[in-house]
Amino acid sequence: MVHLMSFEKCVRCGSCIKFCPLFTAREDEKFTPRAKTYILQVWDLLEDDEELAKEFRRLVFQCTMCGRCEEVCSSDVDLLHIYHEQRSKALKTAPQEFEYLEALKKSLAESKNIYGLDQEDRAVYWIDELIDEIPDIEDRVYEPGKTAEVVVFLGCLMSFRSSQMDVVRSLFRTLERIGTDYLVLGADEFCCGHPLYLAGDDEGAELLRSHNREVMQAAQAKTVITGCPGCLIQLKNYHNLEGIEVLHDTQYFDRELGRPPTLDDSEEFAYHDPCELHRIMGVKTEPRSVMRKVGVNFREMDLSCCGGGGLVRMTDPDLSDKIAEVRRQKEHLGDTTVVTCCPSCREQFLSVGIETRDIVEMIDEAYQKEEE
Amino acid sequence: MKIRDVVIGANASIFYRLDFKKIKGAYYPKTEEDVDEVLARARESRLGVTVKGGGSGLSGACTGGNAERFIISTLLMNRILTINEHEGYVDVQPGASPDDINEILEPRGYKFYVAPSSRDIATVGGILNTDGGGNDTWVNGTMRDNTIRAKMTLYDGRKIVVDHKGVRSNDGALENELNRLGFTLNDVASSHGTLGFITELRVAIRPLTELEVVGAVAHFDDATELGQTLTKMIAAKSPIKYGEALVEAHPDIREDLQLPLLILQFPEDYTDDLRTITDFTMLQPDEVERMKEIRIKLPKRNPREGIQLALFEGYGIHDQSLLKMQESVDRINELLISHDYKPFAKYGHAPSKWYVGSNEPAYGMVMHSREIKPEGKSGHEVLKAILDIVDLCDEIGMTPKPEHKWPYGDRIKRARLEKIREVVGQGFNDFIFCDDCGEMLGSMV
Numbered sequence: 075m076v077h078l079m080s081f082e083k084c085v086r087c088g089s090c091i092k093f094c095p096l097f098t099a100r101e102d103e104k105f106t107p108r109a110k111t112y113i114l115q116v117w118d119l120l121e122d123d124e125e126l127a128k129e130f131r132r133l134v135f136q137c138t139m140c141g142r143c144e145e146v147c148s149s150d151v152d153l154l155h156i157y158h159e160q161r162s163k164a165l166k167t168a169p170q171e172f173e174y175l176e177a178l179k180k181s182l183a184e185s186k187n188i189y190g191l192d193q194e195d196r197a198v199y200w201i202d203e204l205i206d207e208i209p210d211i212e213d214r215v216y217e218p219g220k221t222a223e224v225v226v227f228l229g230c231l232m233s234f235r236s237s238q239m240d241v242v243r244s245l246f247r248t249l250e251r252i253g254t255d256y257l258v259l260g261a262d263e264f265c266c267g268h269p270l271y272l273a274g275d276d277e278g279a280e281l282l283r284s285h286n287r288e289v290m291q292a293a294q295a296k297t298v299i300t301g302c303p304g305c306l307i308q309l310k311n312y313h314n315l316e317g318i319e320v321l322h323d324t325q326y327f328d329r330e331l332g333r334p335p336t337l338d339d340s341e342e343f344a345y346h347d348p349c350e351l352h353r354i355m356g357v358k359t360e361p362r363s364v365m366r367k368v369g370v371n372f373r374e375m376d377l378s379c380c381g382g383g384g385l386v387r388m389t390d391p392d393l394s395d396k397i398a399e400v401r402r403q404k405e406h407l408g409d410t411t412v413v414t415c416c417p418s419c420r421e422q423f424l425s426v427g428i429e430t431r432d433i434v435e436m437i438d439e440a441y442q443k444e445e446e
Numbered sequence: 447m448k449i450r451d452v453v454i455g456a457n458a459s460i461f462y463r464l465d466f467k468k469i470k471g472a473y474y475p476k477t478e479e480d481v482d483e484v485l486a487r488a489r490e491s492r493l494g495v496t497v498k499g500g501g502s503g504l505s506g507a508c509t510g511g512n513a514e515r516f517i518i519s520t521l522l523m524n525r526i527l528t529i530n531e532h533e534g535y536v537d538v539q540p541g542a543s544p545d546d547i548n549e550i551l552e553p554r555g556y557k558f559y560v561a562p563s564s565r566d567i568a569t570v571g572g573i574l575n576t577d578g579g580g581n582d583t584w585v586n587g588t589m590r591d592n593t594i595r596a597k598m599t600l601y602d603g604r605k606i607v608v609d610h611k612g613v614r615s616n617d618g619a620l621e622n623e624l625n626r627l628g629f630t631l632n633d634v635a636s637s638h639g640t641l642g643f644i645t646e647l648r649v650a651i652r653p654l655t656e657l658e659v660v661g662a663v664a665h666f667d668d669a670t671e672l673g674q675t676l677t678k679m680i681a682a683k684s685p686i687k688y689g690e691a692l693v694e695a696h697p698d699i700r701e702d703l704q705l706p707l708l709i710l711q712f713p714e715d716y717t718d719d720l721r722t723i724t725d726f727t728m729l730q731p732d733e734v735e736r737m738k739e740i741r742i743k744l745p746k747r748n749p750r751e752g753i754q755l756a757l758f759e760g761y762g763i764h765d766q767s768l769l770k771m772q773e774s775v776d777r778i779n780e781l782l783i784s785h786d787y788k789p790f791a792k793y794g795h796a797p798s799k800w801y802v803g804s805n806e807p808a809y810g811m812v813m814h815s816r817e818i819k820p821e822g823k824s825g826h827e828v829l830k831a832i833l834d835i836v837d838l839c840d841e842i843g844m845t846p847k848p849e850h851k852w853p854y855g856d857r858i859k860r861a862r863l864e865k866i867r868e869v870v871g872q873g874f875n876d877f878i879f880c881d882d883c884g885e886m887l888g889s890m891v
């Protein structure tokens with residue numbers, strides 16, 4: 075009941091407008107958070123207009139779900155919840171308008187990953203790449219009966235994308251170095267359900283989660299770590315992993331690294347804090363702490379979205395590119411490399427030609443330099 | 447209908463349920479030339495025009511009522527054009543907010559001293575049109591006091607530049623006629639978008655003073671004691687740099703505060719003099735910040751159950767109504783309750799300065815009020831409550847909604863605007879002058 079009324083709490087003050095990356099990119103009030111709550115507030119005056127209703131259904135998917143509006147709002151408007159609810163409603167009301175999401179849903183239903191690739195291949199690409207360096211890596215892949223203290227939940231992007239290979243390599247090398255007792259779920263890892271959650275399909279997401287829950291319990295994991303903030307949201311908030319600690323990899327490394335070697339490098343990086351990590355999951359200090367420990371020289375970027383969240387890369391790729399482009403210009407990224415800790419943000423920056431590194435790569439590099 | 451044409455109606459006032467079919471176009475110009483183009487299109491289509499800044503105004507004037515019209519947003523006209531520290535001004539486009547301006551100025555050691563609580567979104571064009579100001583109007587004045595000149599485009603496309611002395615224009619006849627009328631920035635201040643489109647402003651800036659101030663809180667037994675203290679501060683011309691009164695607040699948002707109270711910042715060497723006016727407790731800087739934070743969020747907070755609204759946003763309490771402030775507050779509350787509104791919060795800048803319709807300054811407290819919205823009231827019932835408040839204000843000597851927020855009730859200002867519009871022409875926000883303006887607003891609640 076409270077949630078249903080939440081949009082009514084908006085006093086239409088406008089404080090959220092200028093923070094919204096959509097407004098900056100599209101320069102039209104239509105894309106602002108206030109516009110969405112306003113439409114809901116005056117819906118009774120509009121509901122006969124089918125064309126407008128259709129436009130609104132599209133509009134609720136033109137949002138990166140970065141949560142910045144909710145953060146600045148002093149009127150307790152639960153904006154992310156409103157968008158989630160409206161997305162769900164839109165999908166149910168007019169599934170035919172979201173055929174592009176159907177392909178995603180189909181992949182997830184059939185192959186349990188967002189790419190529709192054979193699920194058995196989930197631990198194939200990166201094992202091929204890493205086997206020479208970490209000969210025992212295959213033993214780290216979960217099979218029924220195997221158990222470990224730590225389970226690494228790689229997520230779809232890190233499992234399948236070649237652009238994430240260096241991060242995966244750095245992650246495993248670092249875990250090996252510090253002697254973590256870990257398993258990676260391999261073919262038994264299903265998508266965490268985040269894309270379906272963002273699409274408003276809670277039932278579909280729950281089917282995936284329940285499988286993951288069973289496997290992690292069978293592996294007797296005490297801790298699950300992931301490098302993907304989207305997976306973190308799902309694992310921590312929706313998987314009901316009772317008795318299992320869920321951490322972002324930067325949180326885990328901040329705790330476990332002790333005194334790592336430091337990079338002796340004067341290059342200045344720009345740190346992009348992933349919205350889902352710092353704003354939604356509240357993980358703010360650990361990524362910075364790890365960077366300081368390994369001596370990364372970084373400046374802070376504005377705490378705004380890269381443009382890749384909320385499925386916008388799929389629902390409105392032009393908008394997504396525009397957000398990243400606006401940021402590149404505003405933040406004078408030029409030749410600067412962006413350091414971050416989210417595979418999705420990395421993909422987004424890479425897609426518009428911005429160099430990126432993951433924090434885990436920086437840790438690995440510090441060790442490598444020492445080893446050399 | 448397109449969503450673009452609907453959401454241009456979004457604004458912070460209670461007048462937000464528009465007849466969207468009558469919005470014939472929503473525009474986002476970036477330059478004066480873009481504005482010229484939209485105005486030409488409006489003339490061709492014989493449509494009126496409403497200018498909208500941040501839409502944070504509480505009078506409903508940025509909606510343009512319910513007439514067929516174009517709405518032109520200034521949100522993309524937000525560039526800072528010139529910074530002249532030496533002569534103490536910046537030229538800005540009308541859609542820049544005080545925060546936008548100060549973000550650029552503060553690293554250079556300068557500041558634009560107009561700070562409404564809505565300074566993150568309110569635009570300088572909107573603030574001049576409502577003659578807004580923050581809790582420092584007492585020392586820094588309202589927007590008109592901080593504006594050096596404004597460039598305006600009239601409905602027929604003619605251009606004028608208005609300052610505190612008069613008008614300049616390429617059109618000699620127009621210039622003469624407006625100067626004969628004594629047209630100055632005083633007329634543009636609080637004109638609620640009825641005269642023309644402000645396309646550029648020159649606003650005053652001053653060095654960022656690092657004046658050491660100390661913070662304090664004064665508690666009072668009731669609002670009358672608060673009002674009498676404010677009266678003494680006004681008479682003594684107290685150098686209060688920040689003054690905010692919290693008069694009452696619903697338990698859901700009151701936290702641990704004992705009300706009424708006055709949050710103050712003043713130069714350290716004024717401490718002893720201030721003690722001759724009121725007792726107070728000194729605050730540490732972090733305590734002052736916490737109280738300021740509570741204050742700035744008050745207009746936006748909601749009760750645990752139900753929703754708040756600003757039925758009648760600002761009561762200008764001065765002279766007798768200030769000296770008997772508790773009585774004034776009680777009368778307001780009685781009236782609110784008789785219309786089924788539960789008082790939620792009363793707070794505001796104090797001591798404060800504002801201007802009345804004759805352009806005379808008034809001093810006292812601009813008390814904002816928020817109420818818990820009752821279920822099932824029709825727009826006309828809500829408007830009736832507002833009009834009853836206007837009458838009450840007349841009766842007990844408050845400025846009903848300090849006129850910068852309430853053009854519809856200020857006869858002197860309205861008559862003056864009508865006279866000027868005989869020269870500059872109509873076309874901008876004509877609805878304010880219609881006989882059925884009240885009816886129209888009632889339908890939009």
Ligand SMILES: Cc1cc2nc3c(=O)[nH]c(=O)nc-3n(C[C@H](O)[C@H](O)[C@H](O)COP(=O)(O)OP(=O)(O)OC[C@H]3O[C@@H](n4cnc5c(N)ncnc54)[C@H](O)[C@@H]3O)c2cc1C
Pocket residue numbers: 086087457458496497498499500501502503504507508520540541561562563564567568569570571572573574575576577578579580581637638639640642643644645745746875
């Ligand atoms: C949370 C909150 C706190 C507030 N606190 C304060 C406060 O402390 N002090 C205060 O004074 N007010 C305050 N207000 C009220 C409001 O912010 C002011 O009235 C502000 O000046 C409005 O600016 P705007 O840009 O939002 O204008 P809008 O609301 O968009 O428009 C206001 C009027 O200006 C006209 N207008 C706007 N731009 C132009 C232009 N370029 N040319 C011609 N006409 C134009 C519009 O037509 C309309 O009549 C507050 C409001 C809110 C919601």
Ligand code: SF4
Pocket residue numbers: 083084085086087088089090091107108111143146147148149151153746
């Ligand atoms: S900040 Fe909150 S209350 Fe203000 S317009 Fe945005 S959603 Fe509404």
Ligand code: SF4
Pocket residue numbers: 093094095096105106107137138139140141142143144153379
């Ligand atoms: S979640 Fe982010 S992108 Fe979406 S409306 Fe809010 S600020 Fe804009």
